[in-house]
Amino acid sequence: MRIMVVKSYHEMSKKAANMVASQVVLKPDSIIGLATGETPLGMYDELVKMYTAGIVDFSEASTFNLDEYCGISKDNPQSYFYYMAKKLFDHININRNKINIPNGMAKDVEKECIEYDEKIKSAGGIDIQILGIGRNGHIGFNEPDIKFESRTHLVNLDEDTIIANSRFFDSIDEVPTKAISMGIKNIMHAEKIVLLANGVEKANAIYKTIKGKITPEVPASILQLHRDVVIMMDEDAASMIGDSIYED
Numbered sequence: 712m713r714i715m716v717v718k719s720y721h722e723m724s725k726k727a728a729n730m731v732a733s734q735v736v737l738k739p740d741s742i743i744g745l746a747t748g749e750t751p752l753g754m755y756d757e758l759v760k761m762y763t764a765g766i767v768d769f770s771e772a773s774t775f776n777l778d779e780y781c782g783i784s785k786d787n788p789q790s791y792f793y794y795m796a797k798k799l800f801d802h803i804n805i806n807r808n809k810i811n812i813p814n815g816m817a818k819d820v821e822k823e824c825i826e827y828d829e830k831i832k833s834a835g836g837i838d839i840q841i842l843g844i845g846r847n848g849h850i851g852f853n854e855p856d857i858k859f860e861s862r863t864h865l866v867n868l869d870e871d872t873i874i875a876n877s878r879f880f881d882s883i884d885e886v887p888t889k890a891i892s893m894g895i896k897n898i899m900h901a902e903k904i905v906l907l908a909n910g911v912e913k914a915n916a917i918y919k920t921i922k923g924k925i926t927p928e929v930p931a932s933i934l935q936l937h938r939d940v941v942i943m944m945d946e947d948a949a950s951m952i953g954d955s956i957y958e959d
């Protein structure tokens with residue numbers, strides 16, 4: 712596990728964007744695993760800037776998003792499909808046929824999950840996976856007590872996640888209670904993982920992820936076993952881990 716503590720959200724976003732861009736420069740047909748939520752917004756801004764400046768070309772890359780809410784259509788502004796279009800895909804030259812996001816409106820969710828796993832496999836697996844982390848230690852929507860061997864599956868969102876995500880909705884009653892999420896196994900199979908965290912509300916989850924025991928109660932703790940994971944955070948998110956593991 713490589714721990715990087717940076718001064719600001721801006722610095723974290725720039726460094727994460729550089730990691731994604733380097734991956735694509737070195738391997739233009741990279742398979743990129745993407746997250747939504749507030750944390751990667753700055754990274755997406757930076758990637759759009761890098762594309763606009765001609766530094767990176769996404770034309771051969773493919774993407775797989777971690778998750779999507781159930782019961783929300785693609786054109787709903789609350790959907791992760793809509794989020795990805797507005798924050799990244801509409802501004803870069805990604806091939807629309809190479810964008811993959813679970814279909815939250817699928818009639819047969821089990822089939823949708825199996826097909827999503829198959830698509831990841833036939834694409835050759837994920838080269839770089841970007842993750843955020845929930846206050847409860849979730850990655851993707853793999854909530855506490857997840858089975859570590861899970862692949863893409865239907866999730867009942869944790870109460871804490873529903874409360875945390877209600878900030879994006881007009882009222883808490885509008886927050887979907889179910890989602891389709893890649894599983895821990897999909898995430899752990901990625902060649903490289905970059906987990907981003909900022910803000911003091913992530914400090915406890917980060918502490919348990921890095922220094923706690925590996926347990927399904929803290930889904931992100933499994934990352935301790937991954938061979939190439941970078942946990943990059945601002946000083947607030949790092950505030951509980953102590954000086955000993957500060958890298959810079």
Ligand code: F6R
Nearest residue numbers: 746747748749750843844845851
């Ligand atoms: C989103 C996702 C979630 C978020 C996490 C943190 O695709 O998979 O695990 O990364 O809930 O969300 P923010 O960044 O909004 O704090």
